[in-house]
Amino acid sequence: MARVSSLLSFSLTLLIFFDGYAAQQGQEGQQFPNECQLDQLNALEPSHVLKSEAGRIEVWDHHAPQLRCSGVSFARYIIESKGLYLPSFFNTAKLSFVAKGRGLMGKVIPGCAETFQDSSEFQPRFEGQGERQRFRDMHQKVEHIRSGDTIATTPGVAQWFYNDGQQPLVIVSVFDLASHQNQLDRNPRPFYLAGNNPQGQVWLQGREQQPQKNIFNGFGPEVIAQALKIDLKTAQQLQNQEDNRGNIVRVEGPFGVIRPPLRGQRPQEEEKEEGRHGRHGNGLEETICSARSTDNLDDPSRADVYKPQLGYISTLNSYDLPILRFIRLSALRGSIRQNAMVLPQWNANANAILYVTDGEAQIQIVNDNGNRVFDGQVTQGQLIAIPQGFSVVKRATSNRFQWVEFKTNANAQINTLAGRTSVLRGLPLEVITNGFQISPKEARRVKFNTLETTLTHSSGPASYERPRVAEA
Amino acid sequence: MARVSSLLSFSLTLLIFFDGYAAQQGQEGQQFPNECQLDQLNALEPSHVLKSEAGRIEVWDHHAPQLRCSGVSFARYIIESKGLYLPSFFNTAKLSFVAKGRGLMGKVIPGCAETFQDSSEFQPRFEGQGERQRFRDMHQKVEHIRSGDTIATTPGVAQWFYNDGQQPLVIVSVFDLASHQNQLDRNPRPFYLAGNNPQGQVWLQGREQQPQKNIFNGFGPEVIAQALKIDLKTAQQLQNQEDNRGNIVRVEGPFGVIRPPLRGQRPQEEEKEEGRHGRHGNGLEETICSARSTDNLDDPSRADVYKPQLGYISTLNSYDLPILRFIRLSALRGSIRQNAMVLPQWNANANAILYVTDGEAQIQIVNDNGNRVFDGQVTQGQLIAIPQGFSVVKRATSNRFQWVEFKTNANAQINTLAGRTSVLRGLPLEVITNGFQISPKEARRVKFNTLETTLTHSSGPASYERPRVAEA
Amino acid sequence: MARVSSLLSFSLTLLIFFDGYAAQQGQEGQQFPNECQLDQLNALEPSHVLKSEAGRIEVWDHHAPQLRCSGVSFARYIIESKGLYLPSFFNTAKLSFVAKGRGLMGKVIPGCAETFQDSSEFQPRFEGQGERQRFRDMHQKVEHIRSGDTIATTPGVAQWFYNDGQQPLVIVSVFDLASHQNQLDRNPRPFYLAGNNPQGQVWLQGREQQPQKNIFNGFGPEVIAQALKIDLKTAQQLQNQEDNRGNIVRVEGPFGVIRPPLRGQRPQEEEKEEGRHGRHGNGLEETICSARSTDNLDDPSRADVYKPQLGYISTLNSYDLPILRFIRLSALRGSIRQNAMVLPQWNANANAILYVTDGEAQIQIVNDNGNRVFDGQVTQGQLIAIPQGFSVVKRATSNRFQWVEFKTNANAQINTLAGRTSVLRGLPLEVITNGFQISPKEARRVKFNTLETTLTHSSGPASYERPRVAEA
Incomplete structure (x- = not known):
């Protein structure tokens, strides 16, 4: 009989558990969403830290009631001196603020021209191994960033940062999950072009956590080789499968990207030039390429x-x-x-x-x-x-x-x-x-x-x- | 053995209960939202009545299937003669219709000027107690309203009504919960600047109902005293803690606000004047201050x-x-x-x-x-x-x-x-x-x-x- | 005791079942929506086929994870030669592509004029039975469509198709459930002006499936008779209650609608004329009536x-x-x-x-x-x-x-x-x-x-x- 009683109590527990679940559902906004019924707010600190070779990314739990109500997620990027945050993009619009330090920032906007060239006689062809030293680079705009800069980034646009100062470069970013710019669900999802995240997307629920790899990793190496017209070995290197440096890596030696002179004097002429080169035929307005996306609030x-x-x-x-x-x-x-x-x-x-x-x-x-x-x-x-x-x-x-x-x-x-x-x-x-x-x-x-x-x-x-x- | 059987039946009941819950979830739009699968509509009457000293607010249940599907909530305000609906604002855009009666209406739009002054030589300083009778008021626009007036109100904008007629003033309002103007969840939330709601927000689910107080009530009195540069006693009075009049109060004596002459003749000149005074430096377009928000449909x-x-x-x-x-x-x-x-x-x-x-x-x-x-x-x-x-x-x-x-x-x-x-x-x-x-x-x-x-x-x-x- | 054990195991099963349900909720996006956590995509085929007299409608299951994440539903219309897809409208914006064949298409845009008339001396009155042969028709724009045509349709706008070729006319359509153009829930809902769907809206969940009837069917016949000023018998015929042909019916004999000459030469003049006739007084911009909504991508x-x-x-x-x-x-x-x-x-x-x-x-x-x-x-x-x-x-x-x-x-x-x-x-x-x-x-x-x-x-x-x- 003792067992029967314990069974009874067990079943009752079950009932209570279930009732509790149903009640929680009501509170948590299942029956009728009410995620803004906030009777208490808290000062929040990051809940997850993703460590990288030359820095770390600290992620706030976007399921915290006050963030769910606000429809956003939040992250802090700490990039050490000589650290390079490798290019990635998001499914959401993003607004970033440089809290400390200084560095370089680049975005690659679809269809816009490589307006930064290190020589006006640039010729994008090689004429044999012996002449390699004549080669020059060309790429899209690179900007100096410094404390107080506020940077708007549209979804799907790859962005990188490099810390060329002596102090850590600290950037905080808000991701707008609730706007229709985000066409996926209400989770922030970074897509890595290079680098990786060995800890996985710990801020997501319901997915068994796996290390997060770069996009190339997901394609067959022969596809990459054919698409980029490179050999299979290089294609496999792009997949970075043995890489565990995370998404912020240390740059050894100089970081020789083409960059404008430091601010004080905005390089107005270059911006105008970009405008003229703008459209490359994939439905973008010319102005997108030269649209200003950064301002300083300090x-x-x-x-x-x-x-x-x-x-x-x-x-x-x-x-x-x-x-x-x-x-x-x-x-x-x-x-x-x-x-x-x-x-x-x-x-x-x-x-x-x-x-x-x-x-x-x-x-x-x-x-x-x-x-x-x-x-x-x-x-x-x-x-x-x-x-x-x-x-x-x-x-x-x-x-x-x-x-x-x-x-x-x-x-x-x-x-x-x-x-x-x-x-x-x-x-x-x-x-x-x-x-x-x-x-x-x-x-x-x-x-x-x-x-x-x-x-x-x-x-x-x-x-x-x-x-x-x-x-x- | 009888007990064991009853236990079995109890557990089965539990299972059925759980199944029923899951099924209801399906119907109620939990698994896949389908709140517009409406096989029957009903003529709806208010589900909650909030009584005040000089009137009442009748609230429709916005969880009723047809209102959930429509993404709106609805309320009716009945303001007795000499009743003042104290200023409050909402998290949603609101469209109101004056169903009966007439009165005065004021909105306070952030950053717009106090364009209603009762003397052109207005000096906002006091020169001692003895001269108080020279004091004049200045405030934002006050409008006459009457049956048929349709009034648009943006979120976060405080609005008040006063019944200066002999009959009850009846206003019905729709609140758009589904628009992105509402950045909270799909519940209508009034915020009271003055007044209160002793019955609490009965239309919300999952919150233990407490009397709803005004905003000042939530701050420490010393904060209010410092912010308004008033003494602590007055600050405490702003918190209205002993007040149980609700949000519609009776005005004793005359209600001496500055108001335009009754309609028939629109005061065009005043509106123009507002436009010029518009912007006060918090990011508003000048036109917001003078934008017309009322029209008569009768x-x-x-x-x-x-x-x-x-x-x-x-x-x-x-x-x-x-x-x-x-x-x-x-x-x-x-x-x-x-x-x-x-x-x-x-x-x-x-x-x-x-x-x-x-x-x-x-x-x-x-x-x-x-x-x-x-x-x-x-x-x-x-x-x-x-x-x-x-x-x-x-x-x-x-x-x-x-x-x-x-x-x-x-x-x-x-x-x-x-x-x-x-x-x-x-x-x-x-x-x-x-x-x-x-x-x-x-x-x-x-x-x-x-x-x-x-x-x-x-x-x-x-x-x-x-x-x-x-x-x- | 054996029974008690089995009871215990039964209750444990229950607990596991419940746990499983809770876990599934997490995955399915109940607790926190994550319908885009897609670890596997599939090439999808239609899940439902609605058969009609002269064709069929094939519907994809919009609850499939990848479609839920994308916020759309999808359907394919196969209209046989001489088949007429009867006018219906949707609660969503729709973009259609003509995959095979050719035909005619008409949309009825609220408040726009009947710009297609078969005689310039059209008189919309009858002068007795004997003179009926002088009667002419007038209706809104009819367009030729052919393979490659891409057709935009706004919500609530009735559209029909007719296959005047020898091959099946195949049209695929995407319905945007997630846009605010759809003001109902995230289900595609066809509303039939004529025709019906004997199988019911099989893609909806939680509604007991009934045959889907046309809109006239839902009104009392005397209402239809009064509204259209016709006799009760004709009103009942509009309700099509004995009709089981579905929504694609076979046209016997010629299909004598007024139509422009086949393309090659766009009828620019007629379009201009429409513009002038545009507005009929229900709040539409003049340009809506003449707005182009079709282009060919082939x-x-x-x-x-x-x-x-x-x-x-x-x-x-x-x-x-x-x-x-x-x-x-x-x-x-x-x-x-x-x-x-x-x-x-x-x-x-x-x-x-x-x-x-x-x-x-x-x-x-x-x-x-x-x-x-x-x-x-x-x-x-x-x-x-x-x-x-x-x-x-x-x-x-x-x-x-x-x-x-x-x-x-x-x-x-x-x-x-x-x-x-x-x-x-x-x-x-x-x-x-x-x-x-x-x-x-x-x-x-x-x-x-x-x-x-x-x-x-x-x-x-x-x-x-x-x-x-x-x-x-």
């Missing part, structure tokens, strides 16, 4: 909001960088000093992914239920999502707090809760007095006391009676 | 179809109101007399949500299988969805039947089954004779007898031999 | 790539046919000779659905993991999906291999792995030497040996040392 002289004592904020949207219209993403760069506060605000038409590049801040986030779903410190290297409509306030708690926000709209709009352009300013006094049951006198303070638009001191006196003169 | 002189004996139909699409292109919604207003019929038609590229504002009608709806999935009466206050491709015919059964249809496309196209611009008219006679196995003579009647385009009498003689002269 | 003189010894490739995107921008689809037609190879490539921003119209080819497809997920023969009548980012190489293995690819982007971009405009050409030599651990000499061969852009011989010598002169 130049305070171009800031949208700048207050010497408090900090600055710069935004990059599709008015600045038209390709963003196409990839449906935009970015904001912020840098504030100790005790500066970014006035409370919400994103009207976008989700935001905030990544801390330096320092730390105290952040509060409020959801649709009026609950504080985050109240804590975020520090360098952490990420937090701020879903559409959720209000957020940021106060620097270190000497300098610097961050980048990626937004899932080419023209993300914010609404502020306080300040000269805030929602309270736009409301009639009567709405405020009746809504909050306060006197007209109090309502006037609520509405007019703060004259700044975006940044203010957070350590001021706790009580104000009069409006102050606007600072910015 | 003026028969502007009707698209007008027949004195039968009624009229007016549509509002993005050619009339360009902001609709952005929010991907449009509207149709209809008003027909007893026994008038709207000729059978289908929506080519949109789902439609039909809400009855007055009277009643007999409606038949036919799905993709050729089955009649609705055949019944719809009466004032009821709603029915007409999914893309489903054909519908409406016949007034009361003295006057009036309705509004919200469509999930900025330029919804209809195709009629009968009439001068119908699909049958566009088909060659041979297709009709062969398709329906009827004689050329019958085919000609089918094709040419009805000369109206949209509205006809439904009580005419049952047999016609000849085409009649077109009426409209 | 004319080698208009090919994008043409090599007499190898074959040709033609693309049709929204630059060629602007309506494609609206329906978010494009097409590619290929025709290659024995042993010609289409150089390996991937789709940057689209999924592709490849359908073989003639001959056979050896195809290899490589996924994001670098695995070969397809390596086999595809033959006439088969279909295979090539998801975004997956690389593919095609080699003809019959005298001539001809195919059509439908792509889920109005301007699908490809990237090639080999050839003069390939990604390898765009990469600096240093990236290639470091990425593949090959010598600069080998890297130059890899980069420069193949001078063709798209097509090459696949039977050339296995080893090449020098680049050859470009052929195309």
Whole structure:
């Protein structure tokens, strides 16, 4: 009888387990999707690290509720000095931000010309082994990148990075899984042209993990040999089957790619030239080849909001960088000093992914239920999502707090809760007095006391009676 | 042994339960989503009522199959005389229709100027308590609204309403959950700037229901005090924690907002002025601030179809109101007399949500299988969805039947089954004779007898031999 | 005790079964959708055949993993000589390709005029039975179609086909379920104006299969009689309830629709005339009525790539046919000779659905993991999906291999792995030497040996040392 009882309890357990599963389904958005029912947010750190010979790729778990709700995934690339991130492409649009260091970057856009040539008398033929030294290279555009650069990449476009500095080159990227630019499911999928990933796509579920190989590896070597008109041995080398260096490899010796002079002076003429060479006959607009896809957000002289004592904020949207219209993403760069506060605000038409590049801040986030779903410190290297409509306030708690926000709209709009352009300013006094049951006198303070638009001191006196003169 | 048997039956029950669950999953669109496999539609009434001090909000269950298929949610706002619907915003685009009454409406659009000032010498500073009477207010645009007004609202934009009439002000709103304007999940989420919802978001699933508070409530009071430069006590008052009035509150005394003169004469000059003040530096186009977002559909002189004996139909699409292109919604207003019929038609590229504002009608709806999935009466206050491709015919059964249809496309196209611009008219006679196995003579009647385009009498003689002269 | 043990084992089975179900859910994309985790592709054949009096409709199972991932469904229409595919419309945008034969096609676009009239003195009234012979027809545009024609159809627009040739007319169509043009769920749903489908919508799940009837069948006959102003008997005939001919019926005698002269000379004047008659007052742009929606991809003189010894490739995107921008689809037609190879490539921003119209080819497809997920023969009548980012190489293995690819982007971009405009050409030599651990000499061969852009011989010598002169 004891056994029967235990069986009974076993079956009951089963029932409970099943019930639990069904309940979880409801919560997890199976019955009716509700992945944005977020009662708690967390500062997120990477969940997977892919190690390579000369760096590592750190991947955030895009199944984390706040990232699922936001429809994005996120990764950080740490490329050591002399490290080369080998060309790969994604099924999604991508927006990247150079958090540290400097380097070179190249993208290969289908059908565009090799506009970088190291000699005007370039002849792409060999005339025997003895004359090999006369050979010159030609390839598509190579750009210098440096801290603050924000780089838009369309799906299916191969991109590589090289760290030609002394410090690690750190790049963070957001991948828009929810946009129709991604025509696969809601998973980020890198496709490797070279290199590999011995650990496999650990961020995917339901696939038995195998090492991830490059594309050539999947074709028969004789196909590669025929397609590239090379011998079978070289074709097999392209498959890199014995290679375990990962996707960031160390370059020995000089990295002799053709590159423009360092910035300060944009090479305008070369860009124009590209335009003329553009179209190669596969349905691309001429302008794609010369479209600018990079801008720097770290130049305070171009800031949208700048207050010497408090900090600055710069935004990059599709008015600045038209390709963003196409990839449906935009970015904001912020840098504030100790005790500066970014006035409370919400994103009207976008989700935001905030990544801390330096320092730390105290952040509060409020959801649709009026609950504080985050109240804590975020520090360098952490990420937090701020879903559409959720209000957020940021106060620097270190000497300098610097961050980048990626937004899932080419023209993300914010609404502020306080300040000269805030929602309270736009409301009639009567709405405020009746809504909050306060006197007209109090309502006037609520509405007019703060004259700044975006940044203010957070350590001021706790009580104000009069409006102050606007600072910015 | 009896126990063992009962255990067996229990386990079998469990298995059946589990099987039933799996089967339901199939039906409910879990395995492969098929939420539009609709074999029966129903005239829907609100499932939740949120009571407030001066009115109530009635919410339809957006999980009802026909609303899930249509990708929208729906609510009705009943605001009593002197009632103020406090400012709130949504994660979705919204299209509203004023079904009854009149009032005032304000929206606060991020970054736009306070163009309503009650004196040209406005000085936003106080010069001591004694001079308070010289103080003037300034705020964003306030509009008169009245029955028939159709109002587009973008996500994240706070909106308020005030009933300055004697009768209840009734507004119905559709929320587009399926558009990419909504970047959260497929649930409508109001965010309250002021006011609250003591009953909680009862339309959400999987969240333990808590009273819904305003946004200020979620921040620490010291954060609010610092952001608004007010004292802590006022900050706490903004959190409204003791307030149980809901989101529609009663205004005691006059509601002295600055407002334009009543319509008849549109205040063109003010609108122009707004345009010039527009941009305030947060990435908005100047035109957003002055973009028209309201139009009235109750003026028969502007009707698209007008027949004195039968009624009229007016549509509002993005050619009339360009902001609709952005929010991907449009509207149709209809008003027909007893026994008038709207000729059978289908929506080519949109789902439609039909809400009855007055009277009643007999409606038949036919799905993709050729089955009649609705055949019944719809009466004032009821709603029915007409999914893309489903054909519908409406016949007034009361003295006057009036309705509004919200469509999930900025330029919804209809195709009629009968009439001068119908699909049958566009088909060659041979297709009709062969398709329906009827004689050329019958085919000609089918094709040419009805000369109206949209509205006809439904009580005419049952047999016609000849085409009649077109009426409209 | 034996029974108790068996019970235990039974319960364990249950647990395993449940576990299996949960695991399958993970795989099938329930927990987190991952329908594009494709480790194996297959050449697909139709899963359902709907037989009609004068032809048949063959439907592919759109739940097949590769089609679910691609977000499309697919069907083949085989219309016998004198067969008429009766007018029906879909909830999705559709792109069709005429694989064999020739015929007539008509679409009825809402609100557009009947621009085809068989006499300029047309009077749409009858003047008594005796004069009926003077009656003329008028209807919307009728077009000749022939092998190679690619036809765009918007949702909700009724379309018919007639085979006026001697051979079967074969049309294949892709339906874009994932685009927002489809506002229902991800199932293709035909709506029949005439005809029927006695077998029911066998491709749908979770609905008890019933014969599918035409739209008129769903309305009450008295409604139809009143709407069309016909007698009840004719109304009942429109419901076709006794009809079992299916949706492709045989036309006895001549099919006397008004049609333009056969092509060679496009009837430019008539098209212009349509433009002027366009708008009929239901919110359509004038241009919709005269918008071209058909182009022929079988004319080698208009090919994008043409090599007499190898074959040709033609693309049709929204630059060629602007309506494609609206329906978010494009097409590619290929025709290659024995042993010609289409150089390996991937789709940057689209999924592709490849359908073989003639001959056979050896195809290899490589996924994001670098695995070969397809390596086999595809033959006439088969279909295979090539998801975004997956690389593919095609080699003809019959005298001539001809195919059509439908792509889920109005301007699908490809990237090639080999050839003069390939990604390898765009990469600096240093990236290639470091990425593949090959010598600069080998890297130059890899980069420069193949001078063709798209097509090459696949039977050339296995080893090449020098680049050859470009052929195309």
